[in-house]
Amino acid sequence: MSDYECEPTKWQEMKAPVDGGRDGYQTKSWHPPKENWGPFTEKGPAPVWFAEANATNWTESMICKAKDLFYEAKMNECFDKGDEVAIKIHYGEWNRTAILRPEYIAAIVEEVKACGGHPYVVNDTTLSYHIFNSMAYSNYQLEGAIRHGYTDATFGCPVLIADGFSGEDDYRVEIPEGLILKETYIGRAVAEADAMIVLGHARGHAITMYGGALKQLGIGCQSKRGKYITHLAHWGDPHDAIGWPKFTDQCPGKACKFHQMCDDSCPRGAHHVTEHGKVWDPSKCRLCYSCQVTCIFSGMTGITFEENYFPNAMIAHADAALGALKCFEKGKVGYINHAIDVVPECDCFPWAGLAICPDVGLFAGKDLVAVEMATLEAIDNMPISPGSVAEEKGCKPGDDKFRMVNGFSPRITMAAAEKIGLGTQEFNLINYEPVLTPENAAKWQVRPGGKPTTVKLRETFHRHDLATEVMPFNRTEYSKDWVFDEWKKYDPFKGESA
């Protein structure tokens, strides 16, 4: 056995309980921001690799193309051998169906491992958001993750909550560069990683209008405290109210059939129904959206958002994203946006609307803003899905879809993101099309590098031929009439091919 020394851990830096109060909070702890953090691209355009959502052979499988893009975009250079690599995804709300399929995540985990990294999949806890939330407690969130197929077994690596059991395992990160936020709180499983690959699901969002890779950083990497500050909780005062919900005079009070749901929606008991409205204590409120979402999506209008709330929150979440990016050295974060199931709302919703456009494909790169801009432009140029809210609102190809569907342009976020140093809005799209060759067809199959399954089966059938053993199979007697004519009696088109 090698010589052993009792190495100090990070815990030994703290000899006493944490001092209370925001000024003393974590003043003695490790500070995660790296000295050489920064956007990957100093000056645009930044390269973004794209693989379209379609497949006609082995090499064009979306999973195979995801693996190809990982290398085309040089994500294997985001980390060194032995690095701890956080794979940031959204675990999805209970009953949510439009989430990333587990295969997309497993594909990247496999390649991180193949390149010598130590991957683990992470997501932070959320605030309550709505009355039946399953993501605020880590055990509830993991139940949902398992239900979605996100497990150690499916990914081949640990599936963790980034900010602890209760969402308090975080680090404060100062962001003097921020336009609104000057600090935020990042889950430690993210902050302590050596590198991060962000797998964004590109779709709409009720607050930020659009959610992709940037939102994975700006909200997804934030602990509960980080989410509160990003929501702009208590920014201003209750009278100008940008940092609080807006209680209107439209609340019917106990006449509303959802009034008990509404009362129950606040995790702090900040409001309760009266005969003809609501009584609200703003000092208890922390702007978790739970009452607003519960009211709005019940079809009521008693609790909503202040005017100008959304664009300010969009800019704030770009600030928060910078807090997450600062935890990594420059070039240590890679992004893949999956414009698949492009639905109107976030994965934190417990339902999924119809996709607003057909599946687009995958976008990969190391410049966060460029990847987002390429994704948005492609989504905007797609046709409109029939029956979707985009069609209902009169969207046409080329329109800013998320602006029309959700209210404001996501380019507000991107402009703010570029200004504070998250990346460049200019991008150079590189269309990736795999070449069909025997080598490429075999490259990402099960047991790569081994014998093809058919050749392996020869060995099995040589030992025991299960078909020959029971042949001839019992069937109706063979006749040419059957083969050429009889089947047409079962075809409503009488054998005419399309």
Place this chain on the structure above:
Amino acid sequence: MQQVTWVDLAAMTVDNTVSHKLDRLVAASGAAENISDGMRVALKINTAEEGYEYGLRPGFIRTVVRAASRASNNLSIVCDGPRLVDYWKRSKANVFMEAATAHGYSNETLAGHFVINGGFSGDEGDLFPCGSTESILGGVEVGTVICRSDALWVLSHVTLHPLFGVGGALLNGGFECLSGRARTRLLQGLNPYLFNGARPDGAKVASFHQRALEAIHGVKASVDGRIFFINCLWDVTPQPEYYPFSGRPVMENLGFLASRDPVALDAATYDLMMARISDAGDRPAIDFTGVLKEAEALGLGSLSSEIQRLS
């Protein structure tokens, strides 16, 4: 006189397997008496380090988890904290989880949610008082899985322990439930790995005992006193789980003991062990009777117990 229930390994039949015995132990010892519908019950277990091959079988843990879930009509949580010392980087939760999974401890095998106490960093915890004003600690930070639960069942794999004498209910239900930084504070520089020539200073060890025992008051306070202990006398090895290896077990398997009183439980456990370990070299290097007396003096329980034996 505190009650300790012991289910031994005699009379095994198809309807009296180890799992049946564990179920009967939980029922007979009244573990579920203060558990009501909807409560969140946390089970603190000992996950094994890579290289330690005598960890408690996942099937045993699963049986107890299911009993807790039935009692509360709610899915129970299984937890352990990341390793204290970065010997094999086990203080990182992702690597800790990999080691746990390799030993068969996962959501799928344990029938409850396997969660890290104290979060990714092990630092997530709340401060709880350690009883009297004479406490030398004042308070301890209890890991969040435990302190945010309604009740705690401490399922301990009994082993010898280099600093505590015996690792059982008293150690696993106190020190082991704390956040990483709280455990570091309690150790005060004591090296928990006594191989490669490291030897503990006697005075420092005695002082650690007092701090570790006081911590139990904090853990009890964090779950409003709803705490229950099960000791597993199965593969009682010379090293505890956090070691990266272990020698052979020092005695035969005796089954499982349970009680609400951790002092009575560990005392009964220790008596059973001492009656069976004949080789002096296999006995604890630390005087555990002293630890037990100190625990009683701190008001953690009673040394006198009545054992109800089941087969």
